[in-house]
Amino acid sequence: MTKNLTEGNPFSLIINFSVPVLLGYLFQQFYSVTDTIIVGKSLGVQALAAVGSTGSVSFLIIGFVVGVCSGFAIPVAQRFGANDFSTMRRYITNIAFLTVLFSIIMTVLTVIYCRPLLLLMQTPPDIVDRAVDYIRIIFAGIPLIFLYNMTASIIRSLGDSRTPVYFLVLSSVLNIALDLIFILICKWDVVGAALATVISQGIAGIACLIYMISHYKEVHPQADERTINARHCAALCSVGIPMGLQYSITAIGSVILQASVNGLGSGAVAAITAGARMSMFFCPVFDALGTTMATYGGQNTGALKFDRLKAGVRDSMIIASIYSVAVFFLFLLAGQYFIMLFVSGSETKIIQDAKLFLVANASCYILLAAVNIYRFMIQGMGFSVFAILAGVMEMIARALMGMYMVPHFGFISACLGSPFAWVLADIFLIPAFYWCLHRLRIMHKGSAV
Numbered sequence: 001m002t003k004n005l006t007e008g009n010p011f012s013l014i015i016n017f018s019v020p021v022l023l024g025y026l027f028q029q030f031y032s033v034t035d036t037i038i039v040g041k042s043l044g045v046q047a048l049a050a051v052g053s054t055g056s057v058s059f060l061i062i063g064f065v066v067g068v069c070s071g072f073a074i075p076v077a078q079r080f081g082a083n084d085f086s087t088m089r090r091y092i093t094n095i096a097f098l099t100v101l102f103s104i105i106m107t108v109l110t111v112i113y114c115r116p117l118l119l120l121m122q123t124p125p126d127i128v129d130r131a132v133d134y135i136r137i138i139f140a141g142i143p144l145i146f147l148y149n150m151t152a153s154i155i156r157s158l159g160d161s162r163t164p165v166y167f168l169v170l171s172s173v174l175n176i177a178l179d180l181i182f183i184l185i186c187k188w189d190v191v192g193a194a195l196a197t198v199i200s201q202g203i204a205g206i207a208c209l210i211y212m213i214s215h216y217k218e219v220h221p222q223a224d225e226r227t228i229n230a231r232h233c234a235a236l237c238s239v240g241i242p243m244g245l246q247y248s249i250t251a252i253g254s255v256i257l258q259a260s261v262n263g264l265g266s267g268a269v270a271a272i273t274a275g276a277r278m279s280m281f282f283c284p285v286f287d288a289l290g291t292t293m294a295t296y297g298g299q300n301t302g303a304l305k306f307d308r309l310k311a312g313v314r315d316s317m318i319i320a321s322i323y324s325v326a327v328f329f330l331f332l333l334a335g336q337y338f339i340m341l342f343v344s345g346s347e348t349k350i351i352q353d354a355k356l357f358l359v360a361n362a363s364c365y366i367l368l369a370a371v372n373i374y375r376f377m378i379q380g381m382g383f384s385v386f387a388i389l390a391g392v393m394e395m396i397a398r399a400l401m402g403m404y405m406v407p408h409f410g411f412i413s414a415c416l417g418s419p420f421a422w423v424l425a426d427i428f429l430i431p432a433f434y435w436c437l438h439r440l441r442i443m444h445k446g447s448a449v
Contacts, residue, residue, distance in 0.1 A: 004081075004159060004299065005017065005081075005159060005295060005296045005299045005300065006081055006299050006300050006302075006303040006305050006308070010296075010308055010311040010312045010315050011315040011318075013296070014289070014292055014296065014312060014315055014316055014319070015319070017159070017161045017292050017295065017296070018161070018288045018289055018291070018292040019161075019288075020161040020162040020164075020165045021156070021161045021165070021287075021288040021291050021292060022284055022285055022287075022288035023165045023169075024152075024161075024164055024165040024168045024288075025284030025287050025288055026281075026284050027165070027168045027169050027171075027172040029280050029281045029283075029284055030172050030281070034175065034176050034179060035051070035175075035179060035193045035196070035197060036048065036051065036052075036273070036274070036277045036342055037341050037342055038179045038180070038183055038184075038193065039051055039183070039190060039193055040270075040274070040342040040343055041342070042183055042184060043183070043189060043190065045266065045267070045270050045343065045347065045350070046126060046127055046130070046266060047127075047130060047189065047190055048270050048273055048274070048342065048343070049124070049127050049266040049267075049269040049270045049273060050127040050128075050130035050131040050134060050190055051130075051131070051134055051190055051193065051273065052269055052270065052272065052273025052274075052276070052277075053118070053121075053123050053124075053127060053128075053131045053258065053262060053269055053273075054118070054131050054134055054135040054138075055258065055273065055276065056121075056255045056257070056258035057114070057117055057118065057121070057135060057255065057258075058135060058138060059247070060247075060248055060252065060255060061106065061110050061139060061142070061248075062138075062142075062145060063244075063247030063248060064106075064244040064245070064247050064248040065102075065106070065142060065145050065146055065149060065244070066149050066244075066247065067240070067243040067244035067245070067246055067247040067248075067387075068102060068240040068241065068243060068244035069099075069146065069149035069150045069152075069153045069240070070149075070153050070240075070243055070291070070294060070376075070379075071236075071239040071240030071241070071242065071243030071244065071379065071384060071387075072091075072095045072098065072099075072150065072153065072236050072239065072240040073095075073150075073153035073154050073156065073157040073294075073295075073298075074157070074239050074294060074298045074379060074380055074382070074384070075088075075091050075235060075236060075239060075298075076088050076091050076092060076095075076154055076157040076158070076298075077157035077158075077294070077295050077298030077299050077302070077380065078298045078299070078301060078302035078382070079091065079302065080157060080158055080159070080218075080299060080302070081298060081299030081300065081301070081302030081303045082302040082303060084302075085218055086222075086225060088218070088219075089218075089219060089220070089221040089222070089225045090221070090225050090227075090229065090232055091232055091235075091236065092154060092219050092221065093221050093225060093226050093227070093228070093232075094228060094229060094232040094233050094236055095150065095154070095236060097228050097233070098233060098236060098237070098240075099146050099147075099150050102146065103142055103143040103146040103147075104143070106139075106142050107139065107140060107142045107143060110139035110142065111136055111139050111140055114132060114135050114136050114139055115132045115136075118131055118132055118135070120259075121255060121258060121259040121262060122259050122262045122263055123262055124262055124265065124266050124269070126266060127266055127269075130189065130190050131190075133189070133190055133191050133194070134190040134191065134193065134194045135194075136194075137191060137194035137195055137198060138194050138197065138198060140198070141197075141198030141201060141202065144198060144201050144202035144205050145201055145205075146205075147202070147205030147206065147208075147209060148164075148167075148168075148171075148201055148202075148204045148205030148208055149205075151164075151205060151208040151209045151212050152164035152168075152208055154212065154219065155208070155212055155216070156291065156295055157295055157298065158216065158218065158219075159295065159299070161291075161292075161295075163208070163211060163212075163215075164208060167203075167204040167207045167208045167211070168204055170203070170204065170207065171200040171201060171203055171204035172200070174199070174200045174203060175196050175197060175199075175200035178192075178195070178196035178199060178200060179192065179193060179196045182195055182196055183196075238384065239379070239382070239384045240384075242384040242385050242387045242388045243379055243384055243387050245387070245388050245391065246375070246387035246388055246390060246391035247391065248391075249388060249391035249392055249394075249395045252395050252399070256398060256399045256402040256403060257398045257399070257401055257402035257406070257414065257417045258402075259402060260401075260402040260403070260406035260407060260414065261402075261406065261414050263406075263407070264406070264410065264411060264414075267349065267350060267353075268353065268411055268414070270343065270347075270350050271349075271350045271351075271353035271354040271357065271411070272353075272354070272357060272414060273342075274339050274342040274343060274350065274354040275339065275353075275354035275355070275356075275357030275358050275361075275415075276357070277342065278335075278338045278339065278341070278342075278354075278358060279357070279358055279361050279362070282327050282362075283365075283368065285319075285320065285323050285369075286320060286365070286368050286369045286371075286372045286373075287372060289316045289319065289320055289369065289372060289373050290372030290373060290375065290376035291376065292316070292376075293312060293313070293316060293372075293373055293376040293377040293380060294376040294377070294379055294380040295380065296308075296312050296377075296380065297309060297312065297376070297377045297378075297379070297380025297381050298380040298381075298382075299380075300312070301380060301381045301382060301440065304444050306437060306440055306441055306444075309377065309381065309437060309440075310437065312377065313373055313374065313377055313433065316369075316373045317369065317370065317373060320365075320366060320369030320370075320373065321366055321369070323365075323369075324362075324365035324366040324369060327362050327365060328359070328362040328363055328365065330362075331355070331358045331359050331362045332359055332362075335354075335355035335358045335359060336351050336352075336355045338358070339351045339354040339355055339358070342354075353411055356411070356412070356415055357414075357415045360412075360415040360416055360419065361415070361418055361419060363419070364418075364419035364422055364423075367419065367422035367423060367426055368418075368422050370422075370426045370429070370430065371390070371394075371422050371425045371426060371429065374426070374429040374430055374432070374433045375387060375390050375425070375429055377433060378429065378432060378433055378436050381436050381437070381440060383432075383436045383439075386428075386429070386432050386436070389428060389432075390425045390428055390429050390432075391425075393421070393424040393425045393427070393428050394421040394422075394424065394425050395421075396424065397417070397420045397421035397423070397424045397425075398417050398418070398420075398421050400420075401413055401414070401416065401417040401420055402417065405417075
């Protein structure tokens with residue numbers, strides 16, 4: 001059930017590994033979009049804006065969780081690629097300890113400070129209470145979010161990209177059912193949407209953990225491999241924390257940008273929410289390619305097969321380029337129909353603005369693809385500090401757009417915030433990849449395959 005990505009044609013390996021990952025991300029987005037559709041259609045524009053106004057704050061915190069979990073799994077992938085299973089299991093033991101520690105600290109802090117943060121972001125008064133109700137429950141479920149992402153990341157690091165998807169499909173179906181029950185029958189408003197998301201994510205995490213323990217003998221530690229080791233914890237944190245901070249630092253710029261959008265009123269917030277949710281539904285291809293590059297890069301770095309790293313990046317960019325062009329024309333021709341999934345057809349201004357957001361972002365999707373492919377490959381190669389630096393570039397770009405452009409030029413500037421961030425990140429990441437590849441060749445001169 002594990003898969004070695006150090007042998008065989010890179011293009012075929014990338015396709016075969018990334019498709020199940022893509023399906024997982026699609027189902028994840030599917031129930032996120034379903035939340036938005038049910039909230040927007042059943043509870044109205046203000047409820048939609050309330051949920052949407054928490055998006056950047058959620059990205060700030062949940063993004064850190066996802067990044068940390070992905071980073072913790074990279075040493076596992078590297079040791080798996082090197083056939084060093086004993087050290088791999090020691091890492092997994094210490095991952096379990098760090099995951100519990102991180103989840104407790106983050107849950108307490110975020111639940112306490114979510115309202116002050118939303119107020120600091122100038123969340124409109126007519127939606128702030130519902131926004132707090134929604135995001136507080138999401139943050140209370142951080143341990144369950146950690147559980148799924150950590151177990152799924154470890155399983156993928158072993159080359160199995162299919163198993164996490166199965167549990168995510170179950171979670172997605174359950175989430176939709178709970179949305180309908182909690183919102184339409186129980187009348188729990190946005191609280192119902194949040195509870196549905198947390199409960200379904202928790203079930204996926206528990207199922208993934210049980211399956212990993214029962215089906216992968218490679219992860220079962222021996223007695224001497226079950227100890228907490230400061231050196232292993234430090235090594236894991238040196239990879240995981242930079243990857244987590246990459247998301248959080250990027251999200252700081254998103255928070256600043258969101259605060260500026262909030263100043264444009266709840267109508268603009270609703271338009272950005274609808275456009276962003278639909279855009280996110282089409283972006284999992286780039287996320288899947290990035291996730292694939294982390295495992296592919298980790299295994300091939302562990303096996304000292306550096307020529308395959310460049311081939312992996314090249315083939316991933318070919319796939320992403322074809323897809324980006326297709327999605328741009330789809331949004332250009334039919335973007336308004338996608339937006340009407342979230343709001344009534346009578347909301348013509350919101351539909352027009354949301355389509356503008358979609359088209360502006362889709363025109364630059366190839367830049368987003370490069371951000372994911374190069375960044376995750378660099379992380380898989382073991383140079384996680386570059387994740388922070390790339391995140392800083394994105395943060396600066398979004399912050400500049402939020403502080404200076406949106407107040408003067410309005411909604412169109414908010415639409416261009418992410419594309420500008422992707423440009424600055426790529427200017428840094430692409431040269432960084434070749435520098436990292438050069439460093440690896442020097443470090444392992446005479447040993448590389």
